[in-house]
Amino acid sequence: MENPVENAKRLAAFKAVDNHVVSGVIGIGSGSTVVYAVERLAQRVKEEGLEVICVPSSFQAKQLIIQHGLKLGDLEMHPELKVTIDGADESDQQLTLIKGGGGCLTQEKILASCAEEFIVIADYRQAFSFPLTNCGQSKILGRLYKTYRKASENLGEQWSKGIPIEVIPSAYRAVYQRIEKTLGGKSELRMSGSSKAGPVVTDNGNFILDWNFQGVMNWKEVEVTLNMIPGVVENGLFVGMARKAYFGMSDGTVMERAV
Numbered sequence: 001m002e003n004p005v006e007n008a009k010r011l012a013a014f015k016a017v018d019n020h021v022v023s024g025v026i027g028i029g030s031g032s033t034v035v036y037a038v039e040r041l042a043q044r045v046k047e048e049g050l051e052v053i054c055v056p057s058s059f060q061a062k063q064l065i066i067q068h069g070l071k072l073g074d075l076e077m078h079p080e081l082k083v084t085i086d087g088a089d090e091s092d093q094q095l096t097l098i099k100g101g102g103g104c105l106t107q108e109k110i111l112a113s114c115a116e117e118f119i120v121i122a123d124y125r126q127a128f129s130f131p132l133t134n135c136g137q138s139k140i141l142g143r144l145y146k147t148y149r150k151a152s153e154n155l156g157e158q159w160s161k162g163i164p165i166e167v168i169p170s171a172y173r174a175v176y177q178r179i180e181k182t183l184g185g186k187s188e189l190r191m192s193g194s195s196k197a198g199p200v201v202t203d204n205g206n207f208i209l210d211w212n213f214q215g216v217m218n219w220k221e222v223e224v225t226l227n228m229i230p231g232v233v234e235n236g237l238f239v240g241m242a243r244k245a246y247f248g249m250s251d252g253t254v255m256e257r258a259v
């Protein structure tokens, strides 16, 4: 595979599926990294006779499961899952996550909460920059820093689009104002872009606000505060849910973080 970021996603997804999936009911997250997890699941079903029933977190995940000929299930039939595998937009050191870049955060959080194990797969792209620490007369003290696409020390370091919040459409403005008053920052209604006029509509028929917070916060408190606002369906902060994350790197290794 030519593209190093896609390769990194694939490596992380394959390792997670190999290390955590045994026969049983599996939650399937959404996004571009999960595509590789489903690919690996299908391979293992074919080659090893693994028996899995897959519960999707979105329309996209359902399509992936069907396309790969895997058994499709739902939470009504299978409310307890062995493991859920999903991507993330950003993770801090404690595996507190921002999710919902693809707008599927509500079902994703439900699947994460129903699973014995919630496993995160993501890429970990290395880039280099030279922040100038001192621009004195004779010397410029530049240091070579590595920056990482999804594995951060603190949330908001890399992911600049804010925390996705799924809201009931009629309440979006009221929720927007309430967040600003109680927690500060600014929210934006996520728009569809060129393919449709108007806002993004989730698989549940709701809107998404992307809330740009400021600084490092007590994420558990923020998660609860957001969900207490009438009109909020769910938010994309996943606190204390993931125990293990796999970050594929462009050099062909996979960095693991566990809490």
Ligand SMILES: O=C(CO)[C@H](O)[C@H](O)COP(=O)(O)O
Residues within 6 Å of the ligand: 029, 030, 031, 032, 033, 034, 086, 087, 088, 089, 098, 099, 100, 101, 102, 103, 104, 105, 108
């Ligand atoms: O939360 C999600 C969708 O709602 C995705 O898991 C998240 O956006 C990561 O996606 P990708 O694997 O494409 O980077």
